Amino acid sequence: MSAESGVPTFRGEDGLWEGHHIEMVASPEGFARDPELVHRFYNLRRAALNTVEPNAGHLALAQLEREWHGRFLLVTQNVDDLHERAGSEKLIHMHGELRKARCECCGAVFSWSKDLASGTRCRACGEVGGMRPHIVWFGEFPFELEAIMNALKSADIFLCIGTSGVVYPAAGFARQAAERASCHLIEMNIERTEISRHFHEHIVGPVSVELPKLVQRLLSA
Incomplete structure (x- = not known):
């Protein structure tokens, strides 16, 4: 639906998502293994929304x-x-939505337009390290x-x-x-x-x- 607006479909014919294996950037296990990689991946996708318009x-x-x-x-x-x-x-x-973030510590969901990182503090509970993209990853409902x-x-x-x-x-x-x-x-x-x-x-x-x-x-x- 959004490909004609210039939004990447993420998953290529080789099965990679923007050069990364799916399990690295789109699974709870990948996030636990390398949260900064996952944050960088979605930060780029979120920023790219500023360059596209509805078709x-x-x-x-x-x-x-x-x-x-x-x-x-x-x-x-x-x-x-x-x-x-x-x-x-x-x-x-x-x-899920790129322009939302969720805290795994308290479950709060926020509108989010900035970058996320492992050191991002939850606005609701104040915990650090629990914020993640509000995206449904493989293995999640x-x-x-x-x-x-x-x-x-x-x-x-x-x-x-x-x-x-x-x-x-x-x-x-x-x-x-x-x-x-x-x-x-x-x-x-x-x-x-x-x-x-x-x-x-x-x-x-x-x-x-x-x-x-x-x-x-x-x-x-």
Whole structure:
């Protein structure tokens, strides 16, 4: 979704995240082993958000939320803040947010735009050494799964945009939505995916081009 805005997708074809093995920068074990490496990795990602803007796809989803007459929920695996900056409000970041930090000592979560380090002190409890990026790492549970599952149970339209279809539990959402006979499933991507078989409709192309057209079609139906 955000790749067309210039946000890196992190994981390359070689399985590395910006040159690092996943377990080094995206796991609790990696953080325990080398917290400064993990902090540097996410500090760079957080700073990079200052150089990008929402694209037409982000703006189209914000328009859909504003003008849709029924219930609406946007669930994203992205950890950037481009949806918010485009105007989206009914939003769940299931994999966390770069511009938030969390204290592992007391559980407090803060909006965060600066760098983090091992010596960063928690604003709530005052402890040093417990602050970490508010990101869901491998081996951790995504946020707000119950709310997501409840939305899937009542969805009449399920739109899946740009996901690889290989990272669970998100990759299983299409199958769950398909269990609801009245739900119409639409997949939008630059190619077919592992979960394409679950969808009634496939739209292939760049999201900044195709999503505004789809939103106009949905709103005029």
